[in-house]
Amino acid sequence: xxxxxxxxxxxxxxxxxxxxxxxxxxxxxxxxxxxxxxxxxxxxxxxxxxxxxxxxxxxxxxxxxxxxxxxxxxxxxxxxxxxxxxxxxxxxxxxxxxxxxxxxxxxxxxxxxxxxxxxxxxxxxxxxxxxxxxxxxxxxxxxxxxxxxxxxxxxxxxxxxxxxxxxxxxxxxxxxxxxxxxxxxxxxxxxxxxxxxxxxxxxxxxxxxxxxxxxxxxxxxxxxx
Numbered sequence: 001x002x003x004x005x006x007x008x009x010x011x012x013x014x015x016x017x018x019x020x021x022x023x024x025x026x027x028x029x030x031x032x033x034x035x036x037x038x039x040x041x042x043x044x045x046x047x048x049x050x051x052x053x054x055x056x057x058x059x060x061x062x063x064x065x066x067x068x069x070x071x072x073x074x075x076x077x078x079x080x081x082x083x084x085x086x087x088x089x090x091x092x093x094x095x096x097x098x099x100x101x102x103x104x105x106x107x108x109x110x111x112x113x114x115x116x117x118x119x120x121x122x123x124x125x126x127x128x129x130x131x132x133x134x135x136x137x138x139x140x141x142x143x144x145x146x147x148x149x150x151x152x153x154x155x156x157x158x159x160x161x162x163x164x165x166x167x168x169x170x171x172x173x174x175x176x177x178x179x180x181x182x183x184x185x186x187x188x189x190x191x192x193x194x195x196x197x198x199x200x201x202x203x204x205x206x207x208x209x210x211x212x213x214x215x216x217x218x219x220x221x222x223x224x225x
Contacts, residue, residue, distance in 0.1 A: 010209050011216070015202045016045055024203070032215045036207040047203035054196045061193050064186040071182040075175040082168035090161055097153040104146035111139040 016024045028044040030036065118135040207213075 006214070009214075010211065012042060012205055012208065014043070014045060014205070016047075016050075016199050019049075030213055032213055034213045035211070036213060037210045038207055040207045041204070042207055042213065043205040045203040045205075047200045050196055050200045050203065054193065054200065057189070057193045057196055061186070061189045064182070064189045068179070068182040068186045071175070071179040075172070075179045078168065078172040078175040082165065082172065085164055085168060090156075090164070093156055094153065097149060097156060100149040101146065101153060104142060104149050108139070108142040108146050111135070111142045115139050 014024055018024045025046040026043060027046050028041075030040075030042050036042070115135045115138070118131065
């Protein structure tokens with residue numbers, strides 16, 4: 001008594017990952033005992049659920065790809081913003097303050113020359129004390145204007161520049177981290193899409209070699225076949 005089996009079998013199994021305990025439904029299967037050649041259709045499983053799933057996942061992939069492209073543009077824009085500040089905005093502000101200093105220096109020189117000239121005229125009685133005081137006040141005013149302009153330039157170079165660079169570099173690092181995250185999400189979504197597509201392909205099984213088809217009989221732990 002016993003079972004007679006072929007000593008040389010090629011096992012073909014369903015590799016579709018079923019989401020229920022009922023397994024994957026068979027839509028078409030070749031009759032047992034049929035002789036087949038390599039490449040002939042053996043079994044076709046139901047892929048309708050996977051078809052719906054792949055369409056939804058494709059939408060997810062498109063969305064994550066768009067988010068990745070947007071994050072990449074933000075990252076590039078942050079890099080450009082830093083370069084734009086260093087090569088453009090900072091230099092323009094620096095040049096503007098340098099011009100202010102130049103004008104203040106020229107105004108101070110003229111005020112000092114005029115004050116000296118007024119002092120000579122006052123000594124001869126041609127200029128009143130009130131006029132002389134006004135000329136000296138003009139010297140003090142232009143000197144303070146020069147000091148203010150010089151202080152602005154010093155603050156721009158020592159503090160403002162450092163603060164702005166730090167802010168731009170922080171924006172770059174944040175944008176870079178968001179880009180890395182967006183890329184990872186996109187890669188995971190693509191991997192999932194490819195997995196679903198491979199599952200759809202697995203719904204159609206072909207004969208790996210020529211031979212006779214025999215249905216598999218397995219016994220469960222409870223003794224069911």
